[in-house]
Amino acid sequence: MSIVTMPASTTSPTQRTRKFLAVWLAPMANQIRRTRPFSLLSSLMEPTLPLNGPKDTSVSSSPSGDIEEGSSVTLSCSSDANPAAQYTWFKEHEDSVEESGQNYTITNITSELGGNYYCQARNAIGRHNSTFLSIHVTKETSQITTTVAIRTAAVFLIIILLLLLFLWMRRKMASRKASGPGPGTVEESLDARPTAASMGR
Numbered sequence: 001m002s003i004v005t006m007p008a009s010t011t012s013p014t015q016r017t018r019k020f021l022a023v024w025l026a027p028m029a030n031q032i033r034r035t036r037p038f039s040l041l042s043s044l045m046e047p048t049l050p051l052n053g054p055k056d057t058s059v060s061s062s063p064s065g066d067i068e069e070g071s072s073v074t075l076s077c078s079s080d081a082n083p084a085a086q087y088t089w090f091k092e093h094e095d096s097v098e099e100s101g102q103n104y105t106i107t108n109i110t111s112e113l114g115g116n117y118y119c120q121a122r123n124a125i126g127r128h129n130s131t132f133l134s135i136h137v138t139k140e141t142s143q144i145t146t147t148v149a150i151r152t153a154a155v156f157l158i159i160i161l162l163l164l165l166f167l168w169m170r171r172k173m174a175s176r177k178a179s180g181p182g183p184g185t186v187e188e189s190l191d192a193r194p195t196a197a198s199m200g201r
Contacts (some may be wrong), residue, residue, distance in 0.1 A: 053126025054081040059119055060134040066138045067109055075104040077130060087119035092116035092132060111137045116149035 056077040067073045077087045087100040092115055098104065106113055115135035116128045 049082050050076045051082050051125060052080075054079040054121035054123060054128040056080045057085075057119065057121045057128045059117065059130045061133060061135070066136050067114075069110060069137050070108055070139050072105060073135065075106075075117060075119070075133065077102055077104075077121065078128075079128060080120035081123050081125075082166060083123050083125075083149060086121070090118055092118070100150045102200045104136075109137055109144040111136075113137065119185065158177045 003150055055178075057077065060076050062074045062076070062080075075089065077089070079085045079087075086100070087102045088100050089104045091098055098117070104117075104119075114135050116132040116134050118132050120129050
């Protein structure tokens with residue numbers, strides 16, 4: 001009877017353990033990488049904001065104050081809403097939509113485009129309107145300067161004409177006084193002298 005001897009293993013127990021772990025644990029490691037448990041856990045731990053319709057809706061403008069005719073102005077709308085709100089712009093006494101979006105820019109503005117504007121914020125839960133924002137459009141500085149200059153020149157011209165008229169009338173009155181009484185006045189004075197007949201009476 002012959003005895004078959006098995007060849008002696010050339011790997012140590014530590015190496016065999018590492019191979020075992022590599023074969024059996026590799027799929028588990030890949031699964032862990034794909035699921036990203038830490039990111040999933042962190043997302044579950046994050047606080048969730050309650051859903052609500054738009055509120056505290058407000059409007060601002062840039063630049064603020066009076067807007068010079070021919071320039072541009074940008075209106076901005078903000079609102080506290082979850083989910084995020086969508087915005088629509090309106091002008092007072094007008095039913096048509098002026099613009100959609102959080103910002104509304106008016107370029108080359110004219111006095112006709114001035115007035116009261118407001119925005120409406122809405123989401124799947126509700127909607128809310130802002131208060132009015134008044135846009136006051138002023139004339140261009142050059143136009144104002146020209147208008148003031150024309151009016152000032154007109155006032156000075158009227159004053160000069162009145163002064164010339166006054167001087168002309170005064171000169172005419174002075175010339176009349178310097179010429180003395182006329183012939184008709186002398187005849188009247190002679191006729192007015194008493195005669196001898198009237199004195200005898």
